[in-house]
Amino acid sequence: MAEITLKNLGHSYAPNPSSDADYALKPVDLTWEDGKTYALLGPSGCGKSTMLNIISGLLKPSDGQLLFNGVDVTKAGTAARNIAQVFQFPVIYTTKTVRQNLAFPLECRKWAPEKIAERVTHIAGLLDLSDILDQPARKLSADQKQLISLGRGLVRDDVSAVLLDEPLTVIDPQMKFDLRRKLREINRSTGITMILVTHDQAEAMSFADEVVVMMDGRVQQSGPPEELFERPQNEFVGYFIGSPPLNLFAVQPRGGALHCPALGVDFEPEGRASDPEAVRVGVRPEHIHLEEEVGSLPRATVETIENLGIDRVFSLKTSGGAALKVKSRHHKSLKQGDEVGLSVSPEDVLLFDDGQRVECLASS
Numbered sequence: 001m002a003e004i005t006l007k008n009l010g011h012s013y014a015p016n017p018s019s020d021a022d023y024a025l026k027p028v029d030l031t032w033e034d035g036k037t038y039a040l041l042g043p044s045g046c047g048k049s050t051m052l053n054i055i056s057g058l059l060k061p062s063d064g065q066l067l068f069n070g071v072d073v074t075k076a077g078t079a080a081r082n083i084a085q086v087f088q089f090p091v092i093y094t095t096k097t098v099r100q101n102l103a104f105p106l107e108c109r110k111w112a113p114e115k116i117a118e119r120v121t122h123i124a125g126l127l128d129l130s131d132i133l134d135q136p137a138r139k140l141s142a143d144q145k146q147l148i149s150l151g152r153g154l155v156r157d158d159v160s161a162v163l164l165d166e167p168l169t170v171i172d173p174q175m176k177f178d179l180r181r182k183l184r185e186i187n188r189s190t191g192i193t194m195i196l197v198t199h200d201q202a203e204a205m206s207f208a209d210e211v212v213v214m215m216d217g218r219v220q221q222s223g224p225p226e227e228l229f230e231r232p233q234n235e236f237v238g239y240f241i242g243s244p245p246l247n248l249f250a251v252q253p254r255g256g257a258l259h260c261p262a263l264g265v266d267f268e269p270e271g272r273a274s275d276p277e278a279v280r281v282g283v284r285p286e287h288i289h290l291e292e293e294v295g296s297l298p299r300a301t302v303e304t305i306e307n308l309g310i311d312r313v314f315s316l317k318t319s320g321g322a323a324l325k326v327k328s329r330h331h332k333s334l335k336q337g338d339e340v341g342l343s344v345s346p347e348d349v350l351l352f353d354d355g356q357r358v359e360c361l362a363s364s
């Protein structure tokens, strides 16, 4: 098992990269602690597979170094790295039984038969495969086949990390939940570092101790799910994480400070004075409160209501014409066309200058 360090690690598929734009993965410094779960999250083409393939050794990076437990493995082949990889589609021998599939990597390493039997029994127990060990793999469901793929990786006792490349794509939604829980249980019981690639934020947020958000080949932010939700470093992360995404509002200069007309909040950005045109205020739909007694609060009109079961998403238009969404489990009597007051706590307000979050003093 290994701590994985990316040291100024980047990759360009172009032979002579001349600018940032030539890099599929822009050079980045990151350390992934031994035993934790990580998710690489971002839209299609943002560089997730490039990063994963560099870690597994399928791709040699054009820039920087990759270290496992402090040892430079940048030039090491896949075999030397002892990485187990699970792909989108299960990679198993359909003509073999579950037991034979799990035993095969150990037979190739010339383990003694009794050690193989012991290890296979242990791994099958971890993965809930004990009852089907003697069934042919081809007869199993997609999620069971994915568990066998995972088992084939875990069965070796020298695995540095498990890389999961969108392994839940072929799985039914309910099974996805179970398999994700199972993966976390295995991580906790084996202490093996797991890195999941996904473009599904809910999957990333519920699986990983830390999520690495990527866009255009650049790591935008890396941190625990709550931190990405509460303190996104830039507008992209704020918008990409959360459902519905972060509300963003324009500001106007007012008496040396900045004023957000939609929410009726004033700000003083810390540090340099900002160009108001480049400043936007962000508030999570969960953090805006609706008041049915409007009073002197900023007002908005309910345009549509989406019922999500427990929660509702209210799409609103402020009196100044700004659109926003509010997510709440209250206000069941509100209907389209109703007028409501808006309130927000200063600590829930985020300020972005030129797309990057800045600290600010907010007062309602």
Ligand SMILES: Nc1ncnc2c1ncn2[C@@H]1O[C@H](COP(=O)(O)OP(=O)(O)OP(=O)(O)O)[C@@H](O)[C@H]1O
Binding pocket: 013, 024, 042, 043, 044, 045, 046, 047, 048, 049, 050, 051, 199
């Ligand atoms: N072998 C290659 N040669 C040239 N360009 C490549 C190659 N592989 C990927 N790219 C480019 O590198 C960028 C990052 O691709 P990558 O596959 O790493 O993204 P991704 O986030 O994994 O996307 P997806 O979610 O669609 O798999 C993309 O612009 C892609 O077109």
